[in-house]
Amino acid sequence: MLDCTPKEIIKRSGGMINPAKTCQPIGAMYAALGIHNCLPHSHGSQGCCAYHRSHLTRHFREPVMATSSSFTEGASVFGGGGNLKTAIKNVFSIYNPDVMAVHTTCLSETIGDDLPSIIKGAEVPEGKLVIHASTPSYQGSHITGFSNMVKGMVTYLAKATRDEKKEQVNIIPGFVNPGDMREIKRLGGELGVRSIIFPDTSGVLDSPMIGKFNMFPAGGAKVEDIRDSGNSKLTIALGYYASSDSAHLLERNCQVPAITLKTPIGIKATDDFLMTLRSKFVQEIPNQLEEERGQLVDVITDNHHHFYGKKVALFGDPDILTGLTEFILSLGMQPVHVLTGTPAGTLTGSGIFEKEIKEMLAAAGHEGRVKAAGDLFELHQWIKNEPVDLLMGNTYGKYIARAEDLPFVRVGFPILDRGVHSYLPIVGYRGAMRLVEMISDTLLDRQDRDAADEDLELVM
Amino acid sequence: MINVSTAVPNDNLIVERQSSILVKGGQRKNQLKCDAESIAGCVSQRACVYCGARVVLNPVTDAIHLVHGPMGCASYTWDIRGSLSSGSELYRNSFCTDLKENDIIFGGEKKLARAIDELVEKYESELVFVYSTCVVGVIGDDLEAVCKTAAHKHGIQVLPVQSSGFIGNKSAGYRAACDALLRLIEPPGGARPINSRRPVKSVNYLGDFNLAGEAWIIKDYLKRIGVEVNVVFTGDSNYRDLKKAPEASLNIMQCAGSMAYIARRMEELYSIPSLQISFLGLEDTAASLCKIADFFGEPEMMRRAEELIKEETIAVQPEMGRYHEKLAGKKAAIYVGGGFKAISLIKQFRELGIDVVMVGTQTGREVEYQTLHDISDDGTVILDDANPSELERFMTEKGAHLLVGGVKERPLAYKLGVAFIDHNHDRKHPLSGYVGAVNFAREVYSTVCSPVWKYARETGGGLYAVENSELPER
Structure with a gap:
């Protein structure tokens, strides 16, 4: 029996069982892949790099290139400076990226390698860049690591080079799939706003088949664009946890005003995103987007009777969950359990995740369990104590779904057991329409499966 | 050391990496550098x-x-x-x-x-x-x-x-x-040779992790020839069964990379001899069953082994024959964790008429590289701790149709229009024994002969053929 989780909830203090998060460096590696011609570099043991590459490969089903400092016992005693310098030399002479994005690991953080001075002392070829982010695995989660690497991009690259700001917006999309980044870019394009999206893994981790292997695929945010982000009129950070720190850093360094919005999942969050762009840049929302919104509202209307009153358990990354909770509520469903593994008080903020979700639930007249820094063992116990009609989250939810015989919609990171998802968005109106389809199909497939012969309906 | 720069053109290769790559043919013997630390700044496929x-x-x-x-x-x-x-x-x-x-x-x-x-x-x-x-x-x-x-x-x-x-x-x-x-x-009171072993012929089966239920298949074969599996290290094992390990009369070892050490220690501590066997492919499976029967020296066991081999071989031959027909002349590249698996795979590909044009491992040992060198055809590229650029280069140069590897290699192969089979954690069918050999052949066939390559290769995925296509003839 796969179900090893007892129903009775006892307070624990000895670590995690079945995590709902992973460590910082993988987030940093993912963010770095969103720079054009960039090679991520893991400053630690070889295993970290191998695990992150494998995990990202399983999720995206794309080659994931990254190098490692390949720490040995010697490096761990005497410091990893020598390994990093050798690595910098090798990376540029062999792979020749434009940027090498170094992130640390728990090992190199604990032995206290001073990356800025190691990088300063290394031979970096003319015109090439080495950026870095400090990403100790014992703080935060993969979302923190993503945020820290984006901060590294701002610190090293963004420059304000003129007095007057340009009519352009920076959009920091957060830890979402390339399909989502592509959609966010498209929305900006439909509005006719010049936007700089960074990091941007579209065209890198959803690259097309071209009959050959490109170490550096065509996509990714260009270095000159990230530089130019210092001249933009506005930065929109999508997602508090993955994006707002870097937006505020850009505000401090280059005086680009920052706004933090929810990851645009669902009607309201997408409205907020587009209306923010409208209010700062354009007069009107183009017909195309009006039409998409209308279609979304139409399909929700057509299907709302399937959703009403259904109880849902949600888990995953905090920014995704905030948007998703709002959207689930708008469908008439009840998110009764919402859990993230990422600690709520990241480096800047306090427990904004729990507060925000609880407020949404309260506004809809619901109560629910909400927790940051939780694990799936706990979520499973919650579900045993208060059953739900639907589970939404990453691949690891399949154990709970099976144990409790729940309909299960895969959303978030990582999804290791299904393909295609990373190419298609869940953000924007079209992404929301996709979510509606995923949720209603899942619920109705279950209804069909469980129906007795005499109850099986053709028209639903 | 051989002068590898004449054997392998060194453009795009890291200088320090040259001694880890060689091409079979001309050299007196294999002098590949292996079991060395990876170079900092390489995209190594190795772990920790x-x-x-x-x-x-x-x-x-x-x-x-x-x-x-x-x-x-x-x-x-x-x-x-x-x-x-x-x-x-x-x-x-x-x-x-x-x-x-x-x-x-x-x-x-x-x-x-x-x-x-x-x-x-x-x-x-x-x-x-x-x-x-x-x-x-x-x-x-x-x-x-x-x-x-x-x-x-x-x-x-x-x-x-x-x-x-x-x-x-x-x-x-x-x-x-x-x-x-x-x-x-270790038994209470410390390790010592067990004098009174159990009367049945019982073996510990080392280095099978029961991926997709492989150990179960082998256990069944052994049962049929009259051998009981005491415990598997470590596929489908548990605390109680592992505790009984010193009681076995023989250790048989599939994955030598991980288990050679414990086999040696168990011989020293408990006087359990060990046999290197391999249940990958028809040839090795048959040889291994005979080797085990030979060890016990019982004519009856040998008779049953031969019977099993005959029976199972006849059962799989028609299907294997069909795949052989479709696959003969195709070229395969191998990049796996350990050396012993690579050796078995070369033989297994031969059974299907497939030539191996590149073979490498993450952590193969010198003795295994020697065998790889011995059994490879002339012109086969042999490499240790390869990085993706090297894999790409040699697969392309050699015109490989198929790569056998692990999770990180799969999308790399696909991007090159090369078919792929997972021989690691992500395998979906048992690949051991007779049933495994057929599964293997079927999987090789289903990926090598998939209609998707028509779109992926001829036009590189686009509407028009890629100009100056770098794809080799297939």
Whole structure:
């Protein structure tokens, strides 16, 4: 029996069982892949790099290139400076990226390698860049690591080079799939706003088949664009946890005003995103987007009777969950359990995740369990104590779904057991329409499966 | 050392890497550099000590596998092994002390002790493995002491696994795992040769992790020839069965990379001899069954082995023949973890009429590279600890139709328009024995002859053929 989780909830203090998060460096590696011609570099043991590459490969089903400092016992005693310098030399002479994005690991953080001075002392070829982010695995989660690497991009690259700001917006999309980044870019394009999206893994981790292997695929945010982000009129950070720190850093360094919005999942969050762009840049929302919104509202209307009153358990990354909770509520469903593994008080903020979700639930007249820094063992116990009609989250939810015989919609990171998802968005109106389809199909497939012969309906 | 620069043109190759690559033919003998540390700044496909230890021990089904460190190491290894259980599913959970900054500063021993207490209370397991990670190795938590105290307190076995990532490569992790297993199987009162072995012919089957149920297939074959499997290391094993390991009369070993050390130690400690066998492919499976029967020296057993071989071979021949027809003349590239698997795969491809044009491993040993060199055709590229650029280059140069590898190699092959088969954790069917040989052939056929390549290769995925296509003739 796969179900090893007892129903009775006892307070624990000895670590995690079945995590709902992973460590910082993988987030940093993912963010770095969103720079054009960039090679991520893991400053630690070889295993970290191998695990992150494998995990990202399983999720995206794309080659994931990254190098490692390949720490040995010697490096761990005497410091990893020598390994990093050798690595910098090798990376540029062999792979020749434009940027090498170094992130640390728990090992190199604990032995206290001073990356800025190691990088300063290394031979970096003319015109090439080495950026870095400090990403100790014992703080935060993969979302923190993503945020820290984006901060590294701002610190090293963004420059304000003129007095007057340009009519352009920076959009920091957060830890979402390339399909989502592509959609966010498209929305900006439909509005006719010049936007700089960074990091941007579209065209890198959803690259097309071209009959050959490109170490550096065509996509990714260009270095000159990230530089130019210092001249933009506005930065929109999508997602508090993955994006707002870097937006505020850009505000401090280059005086680009920052706004933090929810990851645009669902009607309201997408409205907020587009209306923010409208209010700062354009007069009107183009017909195309009006039409998409209308279609979304139409399909929700057509299907709302399937959703009403259904109880849902949600888990995953905090920014995704905030948007998703709002959207689930708008469908008439009840998110009764919402859990993230990422600690709520990241480096800047306090427990904004729990507060925000609880407020949404309260506004809809619901109560629910909400927790940051939780694990799936706990979520499973919650579900045993208060059953739900639907589970939404990453691949690891399949154990709970099976144990409790729940309909299960895969959303978030990582999804290791299904393909295609990373190419298609869940953000924007079209992404929301996709979510509606995923949720209603899942619920109705279950209804069909469980129906007795005499109850099986053709028209639903 | 051979002058490899004449054997392999060195453009785009890292100078330090040249001695790790050679082309068969002309050289007197194999002098490939292997078992060396990776070069910093390379895209290596290798992993770490912890990874090696975890893959060996994780299939022990009823153990609490507790990772002492930050969350990452536990999350990346959560149920990715693909090893199946006939009993407990406890090993498929992810347990971690989830060390935080304060633990790094003040030490993680207390948290570890609490974690063990809480888990033991919940799961009533008789065995806990506590894996050390990089950061634990640096801050110097005394795993040994914490485990000893916990074992005493709960009256169960709590074994530390010294697997800090930086203390070596994956092979060092195999050894760390084997050390933990050796402690586990040690009888009360210390290790000594067992005088009264059980009357049945019983073997320990080392180095099968029961991926997709492979160990079960082999167990059945052995039963049919009159051999009982005492315990498998470590596929579908459990605490009680592992404890019986010293009672076996023979160790047979599939994955030598991970198990050669423990086999040697068991011979020293318990006088159990060991045989290297391989159940990959028809040829090796048949040879291995005969080898085992030969060891026991019983004519009846040999007769039954021969009967089994005949029966099973006849059963699979028609299907194997069909695949041979379709696949003969195709070219394969191999990049796997250990050397012994690579050797078996070369033979297995020959059975299908497929030529191996490139073969490499992450952690193959010198003796295995010697064999690889001996059995390879002239012109075959042999390489150790390859990086993706090298794999790309030699697959393209040699016109490979298929790559055998692990998770990180799959999309690389696909991008090149090369078919792929997973011979690692992500395999979906058993690849051992006769049924495995057919599964293997079917999977090779289904990927090599998939209609998708029509779109992927001829036009490189686009509407028009890629100009100056770099794709080799296929």
